[in-house]
Amino acid sequence: MILVTGATGSIGKHLVQQLQQLQVPFKALVRDAGKGRMLGCPYVVGDFDDPESIDAALTAVDQVLLNGAGAVPTADGAEQPMVAQQKAAIDAAVRAGVAKMVKISVWRAHQGGRLAEGAHWDIEQHLKASGIEWALLQPSGFMQNFITGAGTFSDDGSLIAPAVDAPVSYIDCYDIAACAAALLTEPSGSGRSFVLTGPEALTMAEIAGQLSSALAKPVDVVGLSSDDMAARLQAQGVPAQFALDVAHLWADVGTGSLAATTPEVKNLTGREPRTFAEFLAANRAAFR
Numbered sequence: 001m002i003l004v005t006g007a008t009g010s011i012g013k014h015l016v017q018q019l020q021q022l023q024v025p026f027k028a029l030v031r032d033a034g035k036g037r038m039l040g041c042p043y044v045v046g047d048f049d050d051p052e053s054i055d056a057a058l059t060a061v062d063q064v065l066l067n068g069a070g071a072v073p074t075a076d077g078a079e080q081p082m083v084a085q086q087k088a089a090i091d092a093a094v095r096a097g098v099a100k101m102v103k104i105s106v107w108r109a110h111q112g113g114r115l116a117e118g119a120h121w122d123i124e125q126h127l128k129a130s131g132i133e134w135a136l137l138q139p140s141g142f143m144q145n146f147i148t149g150a151g152t153f154s155d156d157g158s159l160i161a162p163a164v165d166a167p168v169s170y171i172d173c174y175d176i177a178a179c180a181a182a183l184l185t186e187p188s189g190s191g192r193s194f195v196l197t198g199p200e201a202l203t204m205a206e207i208a209g210q211l212s213s214a215l216a217k218p219v220d221v222v223g224l225s226s227d228d229m230a231a232r233l234q235a236q237g238v239p240a241q242f243a244l245d246v247a248h249l250w251a252d253v254g255t256g257s258l259a260a261t262t263p264e265v266k267n268l269t270g271r272e273p274r275t276f277a278e279f280l281a282a283n284r285a286a287f288r
């Protein structure tokens with residue numbers, strides 16, 4: 001039995017559908033029963049911040065997809081909540097006798113990294129030391145960020161970002177889910193980390209061009225300096241250190257740090273990852 005955490009999110013929604021198609025036994029962890037019913041699959045209600053609910057959810061589970069919220073604004077110097085949440089879930093999985101855990105991490109996770117990059121690295125080390133069989137998925141930026149907004153759209157619908165000229169190998173969460181499904185249902189891949197990217201690296205101008213065609217209306221790109229980005233976030237009430245960390249991460253993207261592509265989606269699933277055009281075609285309703 002597989003437990004899918006983060007089941008209502010950008011990756012989880014695809015994963016539950018793909019596991020249903022594969023007809024393997026699984027249950028989704030949801031915080032809200034209404035969202036669980038909407039998924040249309042077996043679910044259990046639980047919250048990473050409620051350890052007893054995680055212990056209960058792990059009953060009769062032998063494989064886990066570990067996924068939750070990304071980096072959130074915290075008081076300066078405070079640890080990202082995902083670190084304590086996911087470490088506790090790993091400890092609960094050890095107690096429950098879980099055999100294998102596949103964790104959604106982030107590309108360039110490293111010790112002392114800012115926001116998600118450092119937080120995921122901490123969790124990765126905890127999982128590696130747990131004794132549970134593990135596999136790590138380290139994706140590039142999500143194409144779904146252009147549906148959720150994720151800090152890239154202004155009020156008038158323009159794309160705003162510091163690194164407008166830097167290509168990024170965005171990946172569709174559909175493909176991340178397919179990689180997770182492969183690792184959860186086949187014996188291969190244990191003890192390995194997989195950097196997942198889309199098939200091409202696109203600049204913001206190229207993304208805007210494709211969005212303009214798909215939406216049949218112009219989408220402009222507004223470039224900001226990293227400092228302007230930090231100031232803008234702070235003006236919106238975001239804590240100063242969080243705003244600076246976001247700006248630094250964008251400055252790093254501006255050096256081309258997320259431009260490479262890898263063959264891992266094809267290696268794990270047997271097919272090429274979706275292009276941005278294919279992602280747009282598959283999500284027309286969301287963009288309307």
Ligand SMILES: NC(=O)c1ccc[n+]([C@@H]2O[C@H](COP(=O)([O-])OP(=O)(O)OC[C@H]3O[C@@H](n4cnc5c(N)ncnc54)[C@H](OP(=O)(O)O)[C@@H]3O)[C@@H](O)[C@H]2O)c1
Nearest residue numbers: 006007008009010031047048068069070106116140141142
């Ligand atoms: N966005 C990117 O470009 C990107 C790139 C690389 C890696 N990542 C990583 O990918 C992961 C997913 O990020 P995302 O922003 O795309 O997430 P998301 O789609 O918003 O999904 C987050 C999921 O976690 C669940 N969740 C949140 N808090 C929880 C809690 N306390 N207990 C149980 N479940 C909880 C949410 O459930 P509810 O429906 O109840 O809220 C939701 O199902 C993050 O770890 C992020 O660092 C993101």
